[in-house]
Amino acid sequence: MATDVRTLADVERAVRSLCRHFRTDHVILIGSQAALLEWPDAPIIVRTSGEIDAYPGNIREWEDRNREPASEEINALFGWGSTFHEQFGFYIDGVDDRTAKLPPDWRAEAVTRTILDEAGELTAVAPSARDLIVSKLHRLTDKDKDFIAAFHAERPLDIDDLLARLAECRPDASVLAGARAFLASLT
Structure with a gap:
């Protein structure tokens, strides 16, 4: 039975799968599940997602060779x-280095x-928690706010x-204002 609560084992499976397919030794994770690298036992709401957003570390080289977006392949x-x-x-959502x-x-x-x-050894790379939250402040969907x-808390x-x-990040003034207002509501 599928669950939408991700685990570190799911992240590791995603990294292994992408490394094998793209013949690389590292994968970059973005999105909510990237937090699992720093906080594997995070609260359920932080780990709730049907997907893991990721891309291979050799994305540009792979795309140059194959002449198609790696995200479509993923x-x-x-x-x-x-x-x-x-x-x-769960599934892997193909993203790239411009997504977040x-x-x-x-x-x-x-x-x-x-x-x-x-x-051998593979490496999962993710933004720090604070930088992950910065990326979420750009969008501020309800899911981002809950995260x-x-x-x-x-x-x-x-x-x-x-x-x-x-x-x-030089966001639009509206993004900065929205982030300020939301963050002020947390205190």
Whole structure:
């Protein structure tokens, strides 16, 4: 029976699958489930999702060679309704390095996890929790708000720091105003 609560084992399965298919040794995770690298036992609401958003670390090289978006390949082989989805109860949403709005230096604080595979060591890379939340502040859908509020309830956020990180992304004034208002509502 499929569940929409993701685990670190799901993340590891996604990383192994993408590394094998794209012949790379690392995968970048974005979206809610990227938080599992830093907080594997996060509250259920933080881990609730039917998908894991990810892309191979060699995305540009792969796309140059194959002349098609890697995200389309991911969605066809591992996406919603795929054999992978049916077999494992979750799917991989193919994204790329332009999908999430992250601070320019997010990689300096990225969280990594080594995953063992028969081919050797693989690496999962994800934005830090605060940078992941910055990306969510750009959209602020109800799901994003629930994620941020649940995160804040368990691990209080530094609001000023988040707003400074968000400003580094140079968002529209409306995005910044919406983020300020929402973050103020958490205190």
